[in-house]
Amino acid sequence: MSSNRSVTLSDDSNGKTWKFPVLAGSTGPDVIDVRKLYGDTGMFTYDPGFTSTGSCESKITYIDGDEGILLHRGYNIAELAERSDFMEVAYLLLNGELPTAEEKADFIHTISRHTMLHEQITTFYRGFRRDAHPMAVCCGVVGALSAFYHDSLDINDPHQRMISAHRLIAKMPTIAAMAYKYSAGQPFMYPQNNLSYAGNFLRMLFGVPAEEYVMNPVIEKAMDRILMLHADHEQNASTSTVRLAGSSGANPFACIAAGIASLWGPSHGGANEAVLNMLQHIGDRKNIGTFLSRVKDKNDHTRLMGFGHRVYKNYDPRATVMRKTCHEVLASLGIKDDPLLDLAMEMEQIALKDEYFVSKKLYPNVDFYSGIIFRAIGIPVSMFTVLFAVARTTGWIAQWREMIEDPQSKIGRPRQLYTGQTERPYVPIHARK
Numbered sequence: 123m124s125s126n127r128s129v130t131l132s133d134d135s136n137g138k139t140w141k142f143p144v145l146a147g148s149t150g151p152d153v154i155d156v157r158k159l160y161g162d163t164g165m166f167t168y169d170p171g172f173t174s175t176g177s178c179e180s181k182i183t184y185i186d187g188d189e190g191i192l193l194h195r196g197y198n199i200a201e202l203a204e205r206s207d208f209m210e211v212a213y214l215l216l217n218g219e220l221p222t223a224e225e226k227a228d229f230i231h232t233i234s235r236h237t238m239l240h241e242q243i244t245t246f247y248r249g250f251r252r253d254a255h256p257m258a259v260c261c262g263v264v265g266a267l268s269a270f271y272h273d274s275l276d277i278n279d280p281h282q283r284m285i286s287a288h289r290l291i292a293k294m295p296t297i298a299a300m301a302y303k304y305s306a307g308q309p310f311m312y313p314q315n316n317l318s319y320a321g322n323f324l325r326m327l328f329g330v331p332a333e334e335y336v337m338n339p340v341i342e343k344a345m346d347r348i349l350m351l352h353a354d355h356e357q358n359a360s361t362s363t364v365r366l367a368g369s370s371g372a373n374p375f376a377c378i379a380a381g382i383a384s385l386w387g388p389s390h391g392g393a394n395e396a397v398l399n400m401l402q403h404i405g406d407r408k409n410i411g412t413f414l415s416r417v418k419d420k421n422d423h424t425r426l427m428g429f430g431h432r433v434y435k436n437y438d439p440r441a442t443v444m445r446k447t448c449h450e451v452l453a454s455l456g457i458k459d460d461p462l463l464d465l466a467m468e469m470e471q472i473a474l475k476d477e478y479f480v481s482k483k484l485y486p487n488v489d490f491y492s493g494i495i496f497r498a499i500g501i502p503v504s505m506f507t508v509l510f511a512v513a514r515t516t517g518w519i520a521q522w523r524e525m526i527e528d529p530q531s532k533i534g535r536p537r538q539l540y541t542g543q544t545e546r547p548y549v550p551i552h553a554r555k
């Protein structure tokens with residue numbers, strides 16, 4: 123961690139200088155340790171959007187944005203997507219190593235024993251409007267889990283932390299599928315524990331009690347891969363939200379509910395829903411030019427959804443896998459010509475050659491193709507971000523545990539550059555203008 127390097131800060135107004143240590147990770151940019159900056163200089167750093175700020179030390183996920191590389195515990199996402207499965211990746215994120223065959227069997231057994239929800243939770247669903255957005259429902263229900271699992275709320279007990287992690291990973295598909303079933307007016311489907319994680323989720327989404335659910339193995343595999351691709355992504359907005367909420371000692375269910383709320387926004391996980399809405403709005407390839415002119419117009423706030431990333435200044439490696447999976451799913455479902463996929467591919471080709479996107483290094487991100495797969499599988503648009511939340515819960519809870527177990531972690535408390543009124547006397551109401 124510590125290197126022999128330091129950097130010197132000098133104040134041009136008075137010639138004072140201060141030295142700050144430089145810390146080196148195992149790979150990636152070094153960081154300047156500014157923990158003593160305020161104490162030494164009386165100044166804060168200013169970095170809205172945290173574009174240059176490392177908020178924690180982590181061993182879970184590494185991204186090289188220039189090269190388009192994503193590693194989980196050192197394993198490349200492309201290799202994991204090809205050779206691994208979601209349960210292994212969940213174990214890897216939580217425990218640091220890929221499981222042995224025995225560890226994997228134990229882990230799957232444990233997760234499958236936690237898939238059911240307390241029966242009383244169904245009454246929560248019935249309190250929501252049927253047309254509620256499923257992200258709103260999931261946010262509420264996940265937060266409410268802390269009212270049901272008092273036996274695992276002691277964050278200082280490693281065993282209870284692990285049980286909470288298992289519960290969250292196991293119950294998220296059930297919670298998400300129930301949100302969908304409620305909106306469709308169909309009966310809730312109980313989990314079936316002999317199915318794979320992805321298979322059980324699909325059955326809870328699309329099965330009905332009146333019929334046997336027939337699994338399409340290509341869709342099951344695609345769902346598993348989509349879950350893997352979304353499992354974790356370093357210190358993004360929702361993960362940072364989970365860590366910040368957890369830094370005060372809040373329970374893990376409350377923290378994950380906070381993560382779901384942050385994920386919902388269209389700049390983050392909500393982008394997969396926004397991409398599909400955008401493609402439907404464009405409607406036809408003849409409208410691409412007009413749409414892209416709006417995107418490039420500084421006075422218009424339209425964005426090409428599914429393009430661009432804070433960290434990737436190259437193709438998002440998850441998008442590469444997603445694009446391939448998209449073609450596999452459409453082929454397996456016998457969808458030869460999907461107008462939205464054609465539109466998406468044409469837009470991608472135009473944007474990748476367009477000076478505006480090239481100069482700003484805007485490439486497709488994970489959300490550009492995921493919506494087309496979801497739509498082909500029959501998942502309604504409003505559920506897209508919920509699927510992201512199901513997968514990301516694994517990363518969130520792994521990052522939350524790492525934070526709690528880090529002896530250096532403190533309550534998150536950023537400061538500010540205050541530009542408001544300075545102190546002034548109270549004005550009585552009759553004297554106000």
Ligand code: CMC
Nearest residue numbers: 388389390391393417425426427428429430431432482487
């Ligand atoms: N369409 C058009 N212009 C864009 C886009 C886009 N999708 N993304 C960035 N830009 C422009 C932006 O206008 C700005 O131009 P200028 O320098 O002239 O002001 C420049 O590129 C830099 O953009 P920024 O907003 O400062 O970059 P950021 O790092 O703050 O934003 C982002 C990253 C992902 C929010 C943004 O690229 C975006 O809004 N993309 C569309 C939404 C999206 O697809 N989000 C999913 C992200 S991946 C999944 C996830 O992490 O949840």
